[in-house]
Amino acid sequence: MLGQQLAYHLNQYRFLWTEDSLSLFIWYYLFYALPYFTIAFAASAGLSYFFRGYRSRHKIRPISPTASQIVREIFYSMLTIAVFSLVGIYMFASARVHGTKVFYYHVAERGWWYLVFSLIVMIVLHDTYFYWTHRWMHLPYFFRRMHRTHHRSRVPTAWAAYELSPAEALVQALFLPLFTWWFPIYWLVFLIFLVHMVFRVVQIHSGVEWMPRRVMDQPVFGLLTTTTHHDLHHRRMSGNYGLYFTWWDRLMGTELPDYRAEFLRYAGGSNSHEPLISGVKKQVA
Numbered sequence: 156m157l158g159q160q161l162a163y164h165l166n167q168y169r170f171l172w173t174e175d176s177l178s179l180f181i182w183y184y185l186f187y188a189l190p191y192f193t194i195a196f197a198a199s200a201g202l203s204y205f206f207r208g209y210r211s212r213h214k215i216r217p218i219s220p221t222a223s224q225i226v227r228e229i230f231y232s233m234l235t236i237a238v239f240s241l242v243g244i245y246m247f248a249s250a251r252v253h254g255t256k257v258f259y260y261h262v263a264e265r266g267w268w269y270l271v272f273s274l275i276v277m278i279v280l281h282d283t284y285f286y287w288t289h290r291w292m293h294l295p296y297f298f299r300r301m302h303r304t305h306h307r308s309r310v311p312t313a314w315a316a317y318e319l320s321p322a323e324a325l326v327q328a329l330f331l332p333l334f335t336w337w338f339p340i341y342w343l344v345f346l347i348f349l350v351h352m353v354f355r356v357v358q359i360h361s362g363v364e365w366m367p368r369r370v371m372d373q374p375v376f377g378l379l380t381t382t383t384h385h386d387l388h389h390r391r392m393s394g395n396y397g398l399y400f401t402w403w404d405r406l407m408g409t410e411l412p413d414y415r416a417e418f419l420r421y422a423g424g425s426n427s428h429e430p431l432i433s434g435v436k437k438q439v440a
Contacts, residue, residue, distance in 0.1 A: 176244075183240035190353045191236065191317060198313040198357050214363050215386045215421050216310045224307075225314055231304060232317035238324035246332040257335045258342045265341075274344045277334060278351065278399060284330045285398040290409070292323060293393060301326070311389050316356040355399055359385035364421035371418060378402055383418040387411050 250257045262270060292302040304320040311318075319327065334340075340348075358365060359382050366381045378400045388395040394411040397404045404410035 179244060180240055183243050184236060187236045187239045187243070187349075188233075190350050191232065191357075194350075194353050194357050195232075195313045195316060198361050215383060216362060218310055220308070220310050220312050224310075225312060228308060228312060228314035228318040231319060232314060234321055235317040235319045235324040238321055239328045242325065242328035242332065246335065249332070250335075255336075256339045257332075258345065259339055260342055262341060265339075270341050270344060273338050273340050274347060276338065277340065277344070277348050280334060281330055281348075281352070282397065282399040283403065284333075285327070286396050286403040288326055289396045289398070292326070293396070306389065306392060309389055311360040311362060311386070313357045313361045315360045316353070355380075358382060359398075362386065364418065366418070366422055368419055368422040370422075371415060381418055381422075383421050384414060387414060387417065 247257055249255075259265065289302075292298060298306075301320055301322045305315070305318050305323065308315040308318055317324075359380055361382055364382045366376075366379070370376045370379070370381070380395075380397050380399060380401055384395050384397070384401065388411075391411060394409050395404055395414065396409055401410060
């Protein structure tokens with residue numbers, strides 16, 4: 156019975172097993188890779204050559220990553236993009252088989268209100284999806300098998316943003332087909348979402364605090380994650396699980412203590428790198 160179901164499934168998707176599949180994969184890979192490598196390279200080169208003064212004042216860690224670490228981060232980033240591409244291909248193939256729609260290309264189909272609504276909901280739900288899957292992957296069993304790769308970068312760089320194991324990359328890639336199953340999106344909305352995602356993930360891994368001190372007390376911007384917020388997660392191996400926003404960490408009590416004090420230190424350009432947080436239980440990986 157299982158063999159019959161598998162054969163039927165493969166037959167439904169037989170158009171993927173053609174010579175055109177490789178070129179389709181390459182197009183998808185480039186679509187995901189170009190924004191990531193452009194933004195990560197700009198952040199890395201900019202911090203190294205054009206903003207060295209700012210970097211020296213707002214750098215969070217006193218030590219610098221090794222060349223081998225950066226090579227490893229780029230290698231796993233390339234694997235992550237490959238997983239994203241394969242899931243993207245399968246998502247569109249599934250939509251074709253089942254007669255559903257992933258993207259639409261004319262605003263008039265659903266109107267401007269839906270366009271704006273879908274972008275906001277996509278960002279908010281992605282943050283929620285990331286928080287809970289991220290927290291789940293910090294359970295010891297799943298951490299060792301899925302998430303340890305990302306935490307090999309204890310001093311992350313911009314290139315660590317996509318440094319995921321293939322299993323973790325698959326979990327994160329599944330958000331898009333899950334979302335578009337319920338909410339077809341305008342093609343430009345997806346492009347904006349993709350650039351926003353890459354920009355924010357690269358930012359929080361850059362090792363330099365970009366946010367000004369006054370952000371912390373703003374009712375809206377104060378909910379955004381900062382580089383300090385995520386860097387503390389890498390330092391302590393637990394807590395601060397949010398991606399774009401801090402509200403899930405605050406609501407669930409997983410925001411690390413003294414995050415505010417550390418953020419104010421690095422946003423203020425302090426040269427001191429003595430850790431303020433103490434007594435936080437580290438996860439045994």
